[in-house]
Amino acid sequence: GNSVTQMEGPVTLSEEAFLTINCTYTATGYPSLFWYVQYPGEGLQLLLKATKADDKGSNKGFEATYRKETTSFHLEKGSVQVSDSAVYFCALCAWNTGNQFYFGTGTSLTVIP
Amino acid sequence: GAVVSQHPSWVICKSGTSVKIECRSLDFQATTMFWYRQFPKQSLMLMATSNEGSKATYEQGVEKDKFLINHASLTLSTLTVTSAHPEDSSFYICSARELSGSPGLVYEQYFGPGTRLTVT
Numbered sequence: 001g002n003s004v005t006q007m008e009g010p011v012t013l014s015e016e017a018f019l020t021i022n023c024t025y026t027a028t029g030y031p032s033l034f035w036y037v038q039y040p041g042e043g044l045q046l047l048l049k050a051t052k053a054d055d056k057g058s059n060k061g062f063e064a065t066y067r068k069e070t071t072s073f074h075l076e077k078g079s080v081q082v083s084d085s086a087v088y089f090c091a092l093c094a095w096n097t098g099n100q101f102y103f104g105t106g107t108s109l110t111v112i113p
Numbered sequence: 114g115a116v117v118s119q120h121p122s123w124v125i126c127k128s129g130t131s132v133k134i135e136c137r138s139l140d141f142q143a144t145t146m147f148w149y150r151q152f153p154k155q156s157l158m159l160m161a162t163s164n165e166g167s168k169a170t171y172e173q174g175v176e177k178d179k180f181l182i183n184h185a186s187l188t189l190s191t192l193t194v195t196s197a198h199p200e201d202s203s204f205y206i207c208s209a210r211e212l213s214g215s216p217g218l219v220y221e222q223y224f225g226p227g228t229r230l231t232v233t
Contacts, residue, residue: 100159104156108154
C-alpha cells in the first residue's frame, strides 16, 4: 500500500540555519510527491511538488528532489527565517489508487531569532 | 492559482446541535472534493470522498449518518456534523480536485483554509 514516513519533530533552529526534513515513501506505482505547509490556525498550502523521478521541486527557497532509488523526498532550505515557522507535511498521490492523498504525520518547525 | 474557500472558519455550538460546513471551489470546477479531519498536532485523516451528483464514499470508521456530505454542484460540497458532541471538536479541512485533465494523470488538490469546530 501507499504510505509516507516523515521525520518526527518538533524541530527548533536558529535563524539562517540549514533545514532538512526527511520524508520517505512507500507506493505501488509511480506517485507524485508534495510538500505542504500549514501556518498556525490555517489550512494547508502547497509548498512544492515533483511528479516524476529526479524532478526537483522548489519554492520560496525550499527544495526537494524526487529520489526513486531511495524512495525519498527530503525538504531542504539553506537559510531559514522566523517566518518559516510552521508545520510541514509530506504527501504522495498516485492515480492508480484513485488520486487519494497520503500524508505524513507532519513536522513542526520553530525558527528562533 | 485555484482557490478553495470554507465557511465558517470557526464555529462553536452546543452539544446535540447540528453544524453545516461549506466548501467551495471559487475559480474552477471540482468533480471531486475531499473532507479531512485534523486533531491537534496530528496529520490529516481522510474522512470521505465526495463526488458531484453521487453519494460520498466514507473511509473505514467514519460514521456516514453522523457526517453527512452533500456535493450538489461542481463548486460546492457541504459537511454536516449531526448531533455534535465534544469529541467531534476538531479542525475540518476540505480539498478539491480540478475537473480537467487526462486519464492517468495525477491531479493536484487544492485545500481550503479549514473550519475549527468547538462543541461545548
